[in-house]
Amino acid sequence: MRSSAAREARWERRVAPVCTARHAGDLQSDSLDEAVLRRQVGGASVMEKQLRHLVRLSEISHVTIRVLPFSAGAHAGLDGAFYLLEFPDQEDPDVVYLEQATSGLVPEAPEEVRRYTLMFGTVLAKALSPAESTALLASMAE
Template sequence: MASRRSPTARHRRLITELNRLRESSGLSRAEVAERIGSTDTTVWRYETGLTRPKPSDVAALTDVYGVTGEARDSLIQMARDARKRGWWHRHRQALKPGFDSYIGLEAEASVVRSYEPLVVPGLMQTEPYARAVIEATALTHAPSAVDEKVSVRVSRQQLLHGPGDPIQLVAVLDEAVLRRQVGGPGVMREQLEHLLDLGRLPNVEIRVIPFSAGAHAAMDGKFCLLSFPEPGDPDLVYLEQAASGLVPEDPEEVRRYTLMFGSLSALALGAEASATFIAQMAKRCSNQPQE
């Protein structure tokens, strides 16, 4: 995964390391602040991610914590990487609050596990389908803002194909995703056929929960779990609402959604049966009058 580097993910890793080092040192934030000639509020902002420390700030902290050699160099480089801007940064004004952070974390993830009850996941949407979804949900947005959102969504999809190691995607879709005709029969047929193509990739698995499965643990809504290549980077969950996105930091929250995803996978059709089902839905669209 060395070819994919995300400032957001590097910042998250740096926060984790700074907290771990201070706790291991036995020093309070006030004591650390005194030794680096700063304030305990500044140290707190570093450790909570509200401020991205400069490489020189991290160098001073490593001196306090007694970190030397390659470990010190790695932390300082992490600080340099964290202060860069990802391609998504220039689009942040067009995105809902919190989603730019999610894109930054997704960019360095090794595995994405997604549950969607209503629409095809963004990583798997065709451009016409994405435009239809964004236009329907944007309501008051100008056409230029819709274009920008579509562009961001399509750009994210490069993660499935490279460069470097493509992301592993496991998508569990409710049957409603396949039956709801977004954009009309033609757009929907193209989207369903695109899902079939993606499902043939070695790094993509698509599973469908049929209506016959009845009630299940995720009926409250969509969620996405991210796993990372570095052992020290814990999994996280992303929860999205109409006006914002949230990444809970509580490990128990992540554990709960991980168990939930396992429960959904147990209810879903297998990959081959899901592909057959998707193909049937695509055929139904082909038999309907085109707009």
């Protein structure tokens, strides 16, 4: 088992640059539960600005935002946020980042990464299309 410091160093070397990358070639696909869009934080003005920002992001060619509507019912993402980072180089296997209240986990076992890949696929299958999601975000911002 790797030490905590070794895992953190590996995270910094491999994953952090991907999280902060803003290159046009980097693909980003996000799924947002409708609940996070409806829960008002910071007041109506703040919410409007955040929703309009999401609409602008959804118009960027390499960004896809999909909303998982309340009507989808229970789904695989209810346990909490996770980030699936896929790398084109075979030497850098895909990684999952699990966000927690005070820390994060990076499961490295290929079967765990596969499990989250499948979960993300089931979430996307229940989500609105990108165009429907953008329309919903725009209507909520009004």
